[in-house]
Amino acid sequence: MPDVQTSVVDGVATITLDRPERRNALTHDLVDEFVAAIDTLEADPGIRAIVITGAGSTFCAGADLGVLQGADETALRGIYASFLRVGRIGLPTIAAVNGPAVGAGLNLALACDIRLAAESARFEARFLHLGLHPGGGHTWLLRRAVGPATAAAVVLFGEALDGPRAAEVGLAWRCVPDAELAAQAAALAARVARAPRDLVVRAKATLAGAAALDDHDEAVEVELGQQLWSLERSRFADSGGA
Numbered sequence: 667m668p669d670v671q672t673s674v675v676d677g678v679a680t681i682t683l684d685r686p687e688r689r690n691a692l693t694h695d696l697v698d699e700f701v702a703a704i705d706t707l708e709a710d711p712g713i714r715a716i717v718i719t720g721a722g723s724t725f726c727a728g729a730d731l732g733v734l735q736g737a738d739e740t741a742l743r744g745i746y747a748s749f750l751r752v753g754r755i756g757l758p759t760i761a762a763v764n765g766p767a768v769g770a771g772l773n774l775a776l777a778c779d780i781r782l783a784a785e786s787a788r789f790e791a792r793f794l795h796l797g798l799h800p801g802g803g804h805t806w807l808l809r810r811a812v813g814p815a816t817a818a819a820v821v822l823f824g825e826a827l828d829g830p831r832a833a834e835v836g837l838a839w840r841c842v843p844d845a846e847l848a849a850q851a852a853a854l855a856a857r858v859a860r861a862p863r864d865l866v867v868r869a870k871a872t873l874a875g876a877a878a879l880d881d882h883d884e885a886v887e888v889e890l891g892q893q894l895w896s897l898e899r900s901r902f903a904d905s906g907g908a
Contacts, residue, residue, distance in 0.1 A: 726771025
C-alpha cells in the first residue's frame, strides 16, 4: 500500500501521510512518494491549494529512527527533501496538524504557509532529547515563525506546545476541535481556490520576497508591476473592478 494518499475536491488537494502504525514517520520511500505527489499536483492547472495532514492520531513523528541510525549526509538530505519541496511550491499550503508534529515532522508543518492545529496537536522539536542537533533548517524555520524566545523554549528547553498554546504564540493560525480540523482546513483552502491560480502564485511569491526588501518604497515598486499585470487580465475587467 502507498504511504501517501492524495484526494482532490474543487481544486483543493489533500496529501495524507499514511503510515499510522509508525506515526507517519518519514522514510525515504515515503518522502519519494510525497515529493512525487506534490510534483504531480503542482503541474495540474486545476489545483489551487494543498492541505497536508497525517493519518490516524499523528501528523508526523519525524524521521524514522531506522533512517537516522548510521545516516550520512545523503540520507539526511533525502529526509529534508520532504519539507524543502513544500517550501518551494508556488501554491498555497496548509498544514492540518491533527496530532504530534515532531522533529522533521515539525519542519514539515513549518514549511507550510499556515498551520491549523487540532486541540490534540503537539508541536515538539525533541532533537536534543534524542542526542541530535536540529537539522533541515529547523532553527531558522521555527525562529521565523515564533521569534527567538519561543524558539529557544522549544529547541533548547524541550517545551512542547499543544494546539491552544501553539495558536497563542502564533505557531498555528487557529486551534480547532479535532473533529472540525479537516473541514476547517478545507474551507480555508477553498477561499484561495476561488481566486485565479496564476494570480495566487504571484501573490505568494511577492509575500515570500517581502522580507528581503529594504523599505516600503521598494515594496511599492515591486507590487506596482504585479498590480498592473493583474489589471490587464480579463478576469479583473469582467468582475467590474475591486
